[in-house]
Amino acid sequence: DSGVTQTPKHLITATGQRVTLRCSPRSGDLSVYWYQQSLDQGLQFLIQYYNGEERAKGNILERFSAQQFPDLHSELNLSSLELGDSALYFCASSGGQGATDTQYFGPGTRLTVL
Amino acid sequence: GQNIDQPTEMTATEGAIVQINCTYQTSGFNGLFWYQQHAGEAPTFLSYNVLDGLEEKGRFSSFLSRSKGYSYLLLKELQMKDSASYLCAVTLLGDSGGGADGLTFGKGTHLIIQP
Numbered sequence: 001d002s003g004v005t006q007t008p009k010h011l012i013t014a015t016g017q018r019v020t021l022r023c024s025p026r027s028g029d030l031s032v033y034w035y036q037q038s039l040d041q042g043l044q045f046l047i048q049y050y051n052g053e054e055r056a057k058g059n060i061l062e063r064f065s066a067q068q069f070p071d072l073h074s075e076l077n078l079s080s081l082e083l084g085d086s087a088l089y090f091c092a093s094s095g096g097q098g099a100t101d102t103q104y105f106g107p108g109t110r111l112t113v114l
Numbered sequence: 115g116q117n118i119d120q121p122t123e124m125t126a127t128e129g130a131i132v133q134i135n136c137t138y139q140t141s142g143f144n145g146l147f148w149y150q151q152h153a154g155e156a157p158t159f160l161s162y163n164v165l166d167g168l169e170e171k172g173r174f175s176s177f178l179s180r181s182k183g184y185s186y187l188l189l190k191e192l193q194m195k196d197s198a199s200y201l202c203a204v205t206l207l208g209d210s211g212g213g214a215d216g217l218t219f220g221k222g223t224h225l226i227i228q229p
Contacts, residue, residue, distance in 0.1 A: 002156060002158070004156075033216050035217075042201075042219055042220070042221040042222060043157070043201065043217075043219040043222075045216030045218065045219075048216050056216060088154075090156060090157070100144060100145050100162070102147070102159050102162060103159075103217060105149075105156040106156060107155070107156050108154075108155075108156055110154075
């Protein structure tokens with residue numbers, strides 16, 4: 001158990017809908033990262049927040065957005081969902097903001113878009 | 115762009131040793147991580163290399179050569195529970211120079227352990 005929690009574990013929805021995924025980092029960690037894992041693309045970095053501020057962006061679509069709240073939990077919002085958005089979404093956390101900090105991953109949310 | 119290559123699949127025998135290679139072509143290389151991932155589960159941290167050389171941690175060791183853009187993960191005394199995917203990930207210097215980017219992962223090596 002990494003100490004990172006994610007809810008829900010599974011999510012099934014229809015195309016065009018909007019969903020919110022939630023992540024709570026390990027106690028004391030200030031950075032939260034979001035990743036998408038699909039069978040053909042592997043793990044792809046989406047976005048990083050550090051202490052409430054957006055820190056870095058990866059391959060995140062404009063239909064996706066995220067935020068980190070004062071209590072440091074984070075939410076990833078996915079809208080106008082498409083079939084291709086079906087994937088495992090992982091959240092990871094680390095103590096600092098640097099790329100050399102070890103990232104600890106949560107159990108993931110499996111999103112299925114029908 | 116960034117490119118990270120790993121073999122797609124490897125098979126090894128219980129009790130033996132296996133080496134999983136990773137080559138990378140990136141700009142602004144900062145360091146390299148290895149993660150283990152069982153199917154449908156979260157990646158778990160195995161090792162981190164930033165300087166050239168070998169890092170040993172129990173049954174697992176990881177090696178890095180920055181000049182060659184090459185790393186390997188060595189697993190000794192293989193156990194059935196080691197059947198998993200092994201992900202090589204590089205960390206890059208962000209645009210700000212502060213190293214803020216997320217990890218860039220290879221597609222992983224699926225390791226099958228046979229009795």
